[in-house]
Amino acid sequence: MILYFNAAWLNHPAVKQTIIDHRGLDTFSKLTNLDKLNTSHTAWYSRTDTNQLPFKNGLIDVPGFAMPKYNPNCNLSWTDVTDQRCLDLRASNWHRPWVIFWSGGIDSTVIVASIIKNLPPADFDNITIACSPLSIWENPQFYFDHIKPNFKVVDSLKLLSEDFDSQDACIIDGEPSDQLFGDGGEYLPILYQNPELLQTDIIKNKDCAVDFIASLRTDKNFAEWYYHVLITSAHQAGVPIISLYQLLWWSAFSNAWTSVKLRFIAVTNGNWKNLKDVKSYFDKFVHWYDSDGYQQWAMNPAHVGEKIGTRVTDFKLAPKKYIYSVDKNKYYFDFKTKVGSADICPDLRSGPWCCIDHNWNLLNLTDHQDQIISMLPDHLV
Amino acid sequence: MTTLKPFDHGAPKNPGGCHIGLYQPILNRFLLTVNHIRDAQDIALIAASRYPLFLVNLVTADNYNENLIDNLCCENWSLPNQQITPTKLKVYANLHTIVDAEHLLENPSELALSEEKKYLQLCCYYLRRYDEIIQKNTYAWEIKKFMTEIFDFEPHPHDIPVQNLKKQIVAELFLCKDIKSTTTSIENIITKAKHDHDLVL
Numbered sequence: 001m002i003l004y005f006n007a008a009w010l011n012h013p014a015v016k017q018t019i020i021d022h023r024g025l026d027t028f029s030k031l032t033n034l035d036k037l038n039t040s041h042t043a044w045y046s047r048t049d050t051n052q053l054p055f056k057n058g059l060i061d062v063p064g065f066a067m068p069k070y071n072p073n074c075n076l077s078w079t080d081v082t083d084q085r086c087l088d089l090r091a092s093n094w095h096r097p098w099v100i101f102w103s104g105g106i107d108s109t110v111i112v113a114s115i116i117k118n119l120p121p122a123d124f125d126n127i128t129i130a131c132s133p134l135s136i137w138e139n140p141q142f143y144f145d146h147i148k149p150n151f152k153v154v155d156s157l158k159l160l161s162e163d164f165d166s167q168d169a170c171i172i173d174g175e176p177s178d179q180l181f182g183d184g185g186e187y188l189p190i191l192y193q194n195p196e197l198l199q200t201d202i203i204k205n206k207d208c209a210v211d212f213i214a215s216l217r218t219d220k221n222f223a224e225w226y227y228h229v230l231i232t233s234a235h236q237a238g239v240p241i242i243s244l245y246q247l248l249w250w251s252a253f254s255n256a257w258t259s260v261k262l263r264f265i266a267v268t269n270g271n272w273k274n275l276k277d278v279k280s281y282f283d284k285f286v287h288w289y290d291s292d293g294y295q296q297w298a299m300n301p302a303h304v305g306e307k308i309g310t311r312v313t314d315f316k317l318a319p320k321k322y323i324y325s326v327d328k329n330k331y332y333f334d335f336k337t338k339v340g341s342a343d344i345c346p347d348l349r350s351g352p353w354c355c356i357d358h359n360w361n362l363l364n365l366t367d368h369q370d371q372i373i374s375m376l377p378d379h380l381v
Numbered sequence: 382m383t384t385l386k387p388f389d390h391g392a393p394k395n396p397g398g399c400h401i402g403l404y405q406p407i408l409n410r411f412l413l414t415v416n417h418i419r420d421a422q423d424i425a426l427i428a429a430s431r432y433p434l435f436l437v438n439l440v441t442a443d444n445y446n447e448n449l450i451d452n453l454c455c456e457n458w459s460l461p462n463q464q465i466t467p468t469k470l471k472v473y474a475n476l477h478t479i480v481d482a483e484h485l486l487e488n489p490s491e492l493a494l495s496e497e498k499k500y501l502q503l504c505c506y507y508l509r510r511y512d513e514i515i516q517k518n519t520y521a522w523e524i525k526k527f528m529t530e531i532f533d534f535e536p537h538p539h540d541i542p543v544q545n546l547k548k549q550i551v552a553e554l555f556l557c558k559d560i561k562s563t564t565t566s567i568e569n570i571i572t573k574a575k576h577d578h579d580l581v582l
Binding site: 313334 | 407426429430431432433462465555556558
């Protein structure tokens with residue numbers, strides 16, 4: 001059984017033909033259009049009970065992939081959930097040393113800022129920061145003022161060249177923060193250059209949303225269908241969606257979360273030496289932002305302003321405020337904008353793996369084509 | 382207008398010469414202009430510790446002339462909205478991308494940018510000062526640099542101190558929090574290098 005299929009391989013002749021033979025051209029068209037929404041993702045899987053997307057969401061009940069039930073009475077602030085996340089992980093994952101992947105960007109800087117704020121300095125001995133010269137270039141003041149004096153530092157590229165099985169650490173990264181804030185992708189600069197679009201009521205003005213989705217290299221029929229998928233699934237989950245930004249956020253939060261949970265494999269497969277299967281990855285990795293607290297924060301419509309603000313430098317405003325409370329770096333606060341690793345390291349999806357099976361094995365079309373093609377029809381809704 | 386010290390007008394040395402603006406897209410302002418691409422690239426790399434700067438070819442603007450924009454007034458000039466798109470942050474690490482200005486918009490600044498202009502002038506000044514020091518103290522420096530980049534030549538022991546001087550100066554500029562103390566630190570570094578290694582300044 002297939003749990004996850006990498007959309008980078010949709011146009012492989014045998015894959016394409018199998019999908020068309022079993023579900024028709026319309027299903028294949030939906031899959032390829034979904035793939036165009038944000039090409040840094042490897043697939044789109046619904047996290048809601050009523051799945052309307054073309055692939056079955058067999059991962060929905062697996063911890064780390066499930067979406068918590070929305071609680072409109074949860075009013076925790078970003079600071080509350082971040083401080084709590086740090087203390088929870090300290091309580092549950094302290095039996096191994098921590099290795100934190102720090103890119104210099106907002107997501108991973110919040111992690112280190114939270115540790116500095118919430119843990120006693122004696123705990124820092126158990127923590128190593130993995131980073132590269134690019135990370136330091138992205139946020140040098142934080143590195144020289146807060147990381148270098150307090151933590152052991154290793155070169156992240158060197159770490160990836162070591163045997164994965166030899167890692168006896170709890171490895172922490174900044175996923176899936178983008179999904180809490182709505183992905184970023186290519187649409188954000190467009191929204192900030194047309195600020196009225198950010199707040200457009202897309203229930204009253206459906207055509208605006210459909211046209212916007214179609215403008216993301218998809219076609220109009222797909223945009224109509226996907227608009228209804230999003231509105232219906234948000235309604236069933238009880239999550240309020242009014243503005244165009246909220247609609248696009250919901251797309252990322254509900255349907256791209258699964259892809260981002262697996263992004264590290266897409267990025268490092270073949271690079272992290274001897275990473276054998278997905279299970280061993282999940283045994284060692286902790287995604288900092290994968291907690292009920294963060295997800296409840298993200299679903300609360302009162303936090304839209306703290307997610308996106310009004311200017312491009314306001315994106316991820318709440319985490320930027322959190323970092324500023326620790327480092328007081330006004331340049332980082334005033335000028336830092338989202339620069340995803342996908343922007344600096346192109347073609348993240350180019351790894352050879354095509355799908356993940358029910359035993360968490362990574363299968364590829366060179367060695368496992370017959371197996372993949374025989375399982376694929378059952379993976380389609 | 383009070384000029385900042387050190388100060389370089391950043392205008393082309395000759396008519397038709399190179400004129401690059403260092404543009405900050407969030408402020409939508411030019412913060413510095415220079416007349417060498419290499420200067421522009423080096424300064425953008427150093428100032429990235431504060432904010433991204435994009436290299437803009439000013440000469441291509443339809444209203445450009447050599448007296449239109451220099452470092453006395455560059456903060457009062459912007460790019461039209463449609464020109465901001467090529468400077469999106471997705472490409473900010475690519476310093477070989479030089480955006481051709483289509484039009485320059487006069488847009489008097491109400492922001493207090495003198496500290497930032499002073500910082501960028503400081504970067505410009507010490508990069509050039511270092512160039513002067515290395516030219517005076519390293520025989521055929523450009524050829525040696527070229528050959529070292531291509532082949533694995535070990536630098537001559539005599540050349541190492543002056544090469545290390547650049548590391549120290551740029552590190553001070555990169556991590557600058559206070560212009561006055563950074564200036565003092567760099568001057569101390571240069572004085573010490575002169576004393577320890579008999580450099581000609």
